Amino acid sequence: MAFKNLDQFIKALDKAGELKRIREPVSPYLEITEITDRVCKKEGAALMFENVEGYNMPVLTNAFGSYRRMCMALGVxxxxxxxxxxxxxxxxxxxxxxxxxxxxxxxxxxxxxxxxKQVKTAPCQEIILKGEDVDLGKFPILHYWPRDGGPFI
Incomplete structure (x- = not known):
């Protein structure tokens, strides 16, 4: 089954036991990437960090990190x-x-x-920031390495 959006895919991962939810507070500065790195090296599950310090949105990592999850995403x-x-x-x-x-x-x-498919409306368009309201600092952009110049998208 192919998915119409990321939300459907996340629900399917959860149902298939391919998603681990982390509810404890985690930092986007090095901590999320360190946890993800360890899980990836063990060919582990996708991770949903639900309590990212300083942000009101979750972070999904390793969603396509296995052959099985890639096949799920592509519907094959x-x-x-x-x-x-x-x-x-x-x-x-x-x-x-x-x-x-x-x-x-x-x-x-x-x-x-x-x-x-192009759509006129989607959940990702519910909040639209324009002009001076645009601020990438509102998103939990991960910091990967201690000597990085900053968080990179």
């Missing part, structure tokens, strides 16, 4: 499915006759589903 059981689909579409020839054209409809539908 195996990456080879995507490769086979692409190969099939590249080798596709124009069908001759009405019956063959009608048989192409499901395949063309699948192809059209692969492309991103």
């Amino acid at each position: 059981r195996d990456f080879h499915e995507i490769g086979q689909d692409i190969l099939h579409f590249l080798e596709m020839e124009a069908p001759q006759g009405l019956i063959k054209k009608l048989r192409m409809i499901p395949k063309l539908k699948r192809l059209s589903d692969m492309f991103p």
Whole structure:
């Protein structure tokens, strides 16, 4: 199953046991990245830090950090499915006759589903900051290493 948005994917990760929620306070300065690094090296779960010090929004890390989670995100059981689909579409020839054209409809539908969709409204657009209200400091941008010049996006 492919997902329409990140929220659906997060819920699926949670249901599949692929998401660990960290409710204790954590710092975006080195702490979240250190925890994530350790979990990644053990091929662990995606992490949702729900109590980021100084911010009122969570941080999701390692969401696509395993083969299984990547397949979940793409809505396939195996990456080879995507490769086979692409190969099939590249080798596709124009069908001759009405019956063959009608048989192409499901395949063309699948192809059209692969492309991103533009929407006029989305949850990420509920709060819009413009002009002097724009402040990237409102987001929990992680600081990765002690000698970094600052947090980097």
